[in-house]
Structure formats: structure tokens, C-alpha cells
Amino acid sequence: DAGITxxxxxxxxxxxxxxxxxxxxxxxxxxxxxxxxxPGHGLRLIHYSYGVKDTDxxxxxxxxxxxxxxxxxxxLTLESATSSQTSVYFCAISDIGSGTQYFGPGTRLTVL
Amino acid sequence: xxxxMQIPQYQHVQEGEDFTTYCNSSTTLSNIQWYKQxxxxxxxxxxxxxxxxxxxxxxxLTFQFGEAKKNSSxxxxxxxxxxxxxYFCAGEGVDNQGGKLIFGQGTELSVKx
Numbered sequence: 001d002a003g004i005t006x007x008x009x010x011x012x013x014x015x016x017x018x019x020x021x022x023x024x025x026x027x028x029x030x031x032x033x034x035x036x037x038x039p040g041h042g043l044r045l046i047h048y049s050y051g052v053k054d055t056d057x058x059x060x061x062x063x064x065x066x067x068x069x070x071x072x073x074x075x076l077t078l079e080s081a082t083s084s085q086t087s088v089y090f091c092a093i094s095d096i097g098s099g100t101q102y103f104g105p106g107t108r109l110t111v112l
Numbered sequence: 113x114x115x116x117m118q119i120p121q122y123q124h125v126q127e128g129e130d131f132t133t134y135c136n137s138s139t140t141l142s143n144i145q146w147y148k149q150x151x152x153x154x155x156x157x158x159x160x161x162x163x164x165x166x167x168x169x170x171x172x173l174t175f176q177f178g179e180a181k182k183n184s185s186x187x188x189x190x191x192x193x194x195x196x197x198x199y200f201c202a203g204e205g206v207d208n209q210g211g212k213l214i215f216g217q218g219t220e221l222s223v224k225x
Binding site: 031033035040041042043044045048050058059090092094096099100101102103104105106 | 113118121145153154155156157160200202211212213214215216217218
């Protein structure tokens with residue numbers, strides 16, 4: 001498996017609280033992605049990054065923000081968590097734009 | 113926007129039976145990728161198809177990319193219990209930048225021994 005980790009792996013939080021998920025890679029890949037996975041919806045892209053400080057929105061970006069200050073770290077922030085953001089979040093990396101994506105182990109987030 | 117539909121959503125087979133999942137895009141794709149996710153795991157890349165009409169094989173798995181580059185299929189011959197998991201197709205649009213993939217909803221395969 002590619003050198004990609006996510007933290008925390010599990011989190012339970014309350015509605016209205018801020019939450020930050022971290023994705024860390026040791027592969028020096030340029031592209032990084034955040035997805036959420038929900039039953040019946042597959043994987044949906046939230047935000048992605050094509051370089052340090054270069055990010056763009058995916059198909060379900062409302063309520064989420066991201067930052068990438070270093071090649072190896074990509075942070076996903078929920079400014080004010082809602083129950084609809086209960087999901088499993090996967091980070092992925094890729095060395096070229098049309099290449100294979102390698103996924104992290106995932107973070108299971110529950111918003112009560 | 114671009115959509116990728118995948119059917120069926122679930123498939124239950126007896127070990128030894130064949131299995132096929134189908135993927136259809138609303139727009140022409142530059143390439144399509146297939147991933148497998150074991151229960152409780154993360155998606156793992158299987159293969160990428162780029163050329164119109166392309167067919168690739170990996171042991172008992174056969175992948176096809178349609179002539180119009182809008183559909184694809186994955187066929188497993190003589191399923192085994194190790195094939196259990198959810199199979200996703202993921203397409204990249206021809207005008208895409210940044211390597212964004214649109215994933216299908218996935219087909220969950222269960223295999224009864």
C-alpha cells in the first residue's frame with residue numbers, strides 16, 4: 001500500500017462543532033483528494049488539490065473547506081458539523097492527473 | 113454534470129458462478145478505472161482502460177471499454193469467496209483537469225460457498 005495515513009480513524013462529535021481531518025502522505029504525490037462514502041452513493045469527491053496551496057471544489061463541497069500548506073498534508077475541515085456529514089471519509093493521492101488513485105484507510109465520522 | 117451509473121447495486125452468487133457489473137457514463141470518458149473495496153477496507157485500484165473498445169484481462173477478471181468510451185464492464189469468471197467486496201468504476205471526463213474521477217455507486221458482490 002502507498003504511504004498514506006488518515007487521522008483520526010474514528011471520531012464522534014456533536015452538531016455545530018468544528019472538525020478537522022488530516023491526510024498525510026510520504027509518496028511526494030502532487031494530487032490529493034477527499035471523498036465521502038455513503039451507502040448507495042459510492043464515492044463522492046469533496047475537494048481536491050493539484051499542488052501546495054492549489055485546491056478546487058468537487059461535486060459535494062458545501063460545508064467543507066480544505067488546506068494544503070505542505071505537499072504531504074491535506075486537511076479537510078467541517079466548520080460546523082451537521083448530522084448529514086456523518087460518513088466515511090477517504091483521502092486519496094495520485095502522482096499524475098490521470099493516474100491511479102491510492103486511498104487511505106478512511107475516517108469514520110459520526111455527528112450526533 | 114457528468115454522471116456515472118453502475119448496475120446492479122447488489123449481486124449474490126454461488127461460488128463458481130460468473131458475475132458481471134456494468135458502468136455507463138452520461139458523457140464521453142478519456143479513461144475509466146476499476147477499484148475493489150473489501151468489506152471494512154478502502155478502495156484498491158484494479159485497472160485502467162484508455163482506448164476505445166479496449167479489453168484487458170487479469171486472471172479471471174475481464175474488463176471492457178465501450179467503442180463510444182461511455183460504458184464499461186467487469187466480468188468475473190467462476191467466482192471465488194475471495195472475490196467478495198464492492199466493485200467501483202470511476203470515469204474521467206475528456207475535458208477534465210486535475211485527475212478528478214466520478215465514481216459509480218458500486219456493485220456489492222457476495223459469494224456463497
